[in-house]
Structures are given as structure tokens and as C-alpha cells.
Amino acid sequence: MIEIQDIHKSFGDNHVLKGIDAIFEPGRVSLIIGGSGSGKSTLLKCIVGLHQPEQGKVYFDRQEFTQMDSEDRVSIRRDIGMLFQNSALFDSMTVEQNIIFGLDMFTDMSKKEKTDRANFCLERVNLKGTNKLYPAELSGGMKKRVGIARAISMSPKYLFCDEPNSGLDPATSILIDELIQELTEEYQCTTIVVTHDMNSVMGIGEYILFLHKGEKFWEGSNEEMLQADVAELNNFVFASPLMKAARNTIK
């Protein structure tokens, strides 16, 4: 479980996050949604420790993460898997090397065990046989899936995804969403996804945290979201003609 309390973050005079509280339960996919510039990615980076919030606390299974020194953070970070917006695969390494990098660094597994693990992870994301390819040889969707394979290689307790569907076609987006949901159930990990893709929200949004101008405006499930009477949320959710049509159908 991840708990955040009263998170504040500023960049110069720009107060990006204004006191965000939330609890992200294990075994379910939690989504952070909001318009561009609402502070979603900043919140995610504050949670994983890439940004240090000025105020507030982040707890990973009741261990306070924000005040830990870098040595103590390492033990928690080894339980974290993260999928970045542009995949952030290491260019100079093959797909297999990308996946086993964490195992190389932190375990004493034999070469065969590591290769088996890489094959298992690749099979899990439907990319069997791509071990020797370099990131430059992969499509956008394949890069995302390798990113997921790398994230799960260390069997994470916490999975973070920063806009996993950006730049992908709808079919691949759905595939990635389903994969994230399956892995969350399989590993019973605490999964937090930052997105503004309404297909993802409707598909996998078991818990949704809506941010607007750096503030928490609403939280609940995707079904509750459709009934919510919050103007800012409705403006965001029903901005597209497709969602407007869906709302009219529901009504």
C-alpha cells in the first residue's frame, strides 16, 4: 500500500501540487488523471522520489519514504518497477540486457537463470524472440512492452506507469492496459498509472484520483466518475464527443 499525505511541490513561483492526499491499495490499478499541467506526472515523481516534495509525506507499506536517506531508499526502490512515458530503455543495451540489468546489479543469479527470467518476462508481454534486438529496432508499442517486461523483471511490489498509452494506436493501448491490469492481479502489486486517456480510465480505473490545477478534486471508481457532479471533472471526462455520447446513452 502507498499512502501520500499533504504533498506540496513548487518549481520557483509555480505551485504545482497543493496538498494532495491519497491511499493506493495493493492488487488494484489506481489512476491519476487530469488535464495537461494539472500535476499528474509531478505527483508520480514525488511518490517515487525523483522529485522531493517541499511538504508532505509518502509511505510505502507504512515506511516513510520522503525523509529516508538515499541508502535506505534503495531497499524500497528495488521493489519498484516503473514504465516511463517514452519507455526510457537503455539505448546501448539489447532487449534482454535491458530486462536483466536489475538482476545483474542486485542478484547473484546465474547467466542461465537470468536468461530464463528475461524469456519469461518477454513471453509475459508477448514479445518472445526479441531478446537480441536493440530499442532502436522496436516500434513504440514494443518499446512500452519491453519497458513493462523490465519493470516486472524484479517482481515488483509497486508498479508505476507514466502515460503508458501515449503515442500508441487504440488497439495497442488496450493491450497495454490489459497487461498492466493482469500483472497487478498476478503480482498483487500497488499499481499507479498516470494517464489522460479516457479508454484507460473506463477500462482499468478501479480507483481514480482526479487532479485539477494541482489540487485533488475528486476520487472514486470509473463507474462513480460517470455519475459524479463535479464540474471540473465532467469538463475533463466528457470533453470528447465519444464520452459525451456515452453519457447520453447512460442517461
Next chain:
Amino acid sequence: MIFHHFGAYILLLRKVFKKPEKWKIYVKEIFHEMNEIGVGSLGLILIISTFIGAVMTLQIAFQLVSDLIPTAVIGQINRDSNILELGPTISALVLMGKVGSAISSQIGSMRVTEQIDALEIMGINAAGYLILPKIIAGVVMMPVLVVIAIFCAITGGLIGGTLSGAVAPTDYIQGIQGGFNGFTVAVALVKAFIYGFIITSVPAYKGFYVRGGALEVGQAGTRAVVIGCIAILACDYIITALML
């Protein structure tokens, strides 16, 4: 501003010299970087040093117009100039352009594509993993390259002097053997060691803290080379003043 950057550079070095997560991985990286920095720069160093040696011989011969000075002095001046100054410093300035810009671009593009964030998230000391092998490779390979550069420059002087007729080979060889002070080589090696550190750590710093996109990565590379060259020349003066 300059103090801010100097402070940030020192703090980065503190992170770089933290205990590695796994030495085996770092050693592999060190050998890889030694190949990139050392072997990869060998051709350039060979060509530049040979020509510098040849040109130096011709220019010294041009300036020594007195019949009272033996031509063997040409070899002696060429040797000492190359050992003390041209070998280490010109090699360092050239490598700052080649190796320095490559390091800055590599680390800078890893920063803007979130690869450094990915390392941090995995619990890896990104500064240590990316920069320490480069610094070790730099301080190990730079003295080797400088010794090769000095040898090539002296040989280049012999070839250039002979081909142009500026100095007879026997006179030149007699010159490079006469009045040799071994301490000059020690000065050259100290310079090479310090330059190796600057060539790798300054661009790594500029790349590691780059913000923005491709444009900023390019600008960081340019700044790294300019700052690195100035640092090399400043250290050149300090080491010379302290050791000679």
C-alpha cells in the same frame, strides 16, 4: 553562478565516488570505456602528434639561424617541448573535443530521455554507474595516450626534419639523447592524469544536469568542451608553476 556550478560539480563527484553496487559490472564498464576513450582516440593522437612534431622541427630550425648553435639542439628543444607541453596539453585539448563532447552528449541524452531516472528508480547510483568508469578509464588511458603522443611527436620531428632537410637524422637523434631530464616525463604524466580527470568529469557534469531536449544536449556539449579546455589550460599553468 560559478560557485553554484563548482558546488554542484563537487556534490556530483561525491555521488560518483560512492561504493559501487556491484564491482563486477563496474569493471566491465571500465574496460569498455578504456576501449572507447583510449583505443578509440589512438588514431587521432597518432596523426596529430606526428604532424605537430614535424612542424615543430621545421619551426625550430627556421628560428635557429646562428651558425654557432649546433643543429642537434633542434632535437633537444623538440623533445622537451613535446614532453613538457605539446604532448600532454595538445592531446588533452584534442581529446576534450572528441571524448568530452561524446560523454556530454551520451549522458545528456540519457537524462532527457529519462534513462537516468530509470536507473535511479531501479535503486542504482546513476552518477556512479555512468561517470565513475569514465573517470577511471580517463585517468588510466590519458597517461598512456600522452606517452604515445610524445613518442610520435619526436618521431614525427625526425621524419619531418629529414624530409625537409632542416636537420640531419644523426644530429636530430644526437639532440634527443642529450641532456635528458627524466623529471620532465614525470611532469607530463602528472598533467596527463589531471587532464584525464577533467576530460571525463567536466562533460559528465554538464551532461548529467542538462534540462530540456536535443538542443540543450548540444549546447551542454559545447559548454563542456569550452569549460574543459579552460580548466585544462588553467591546470597546465598551475602544475607547471608547482613542479618546475
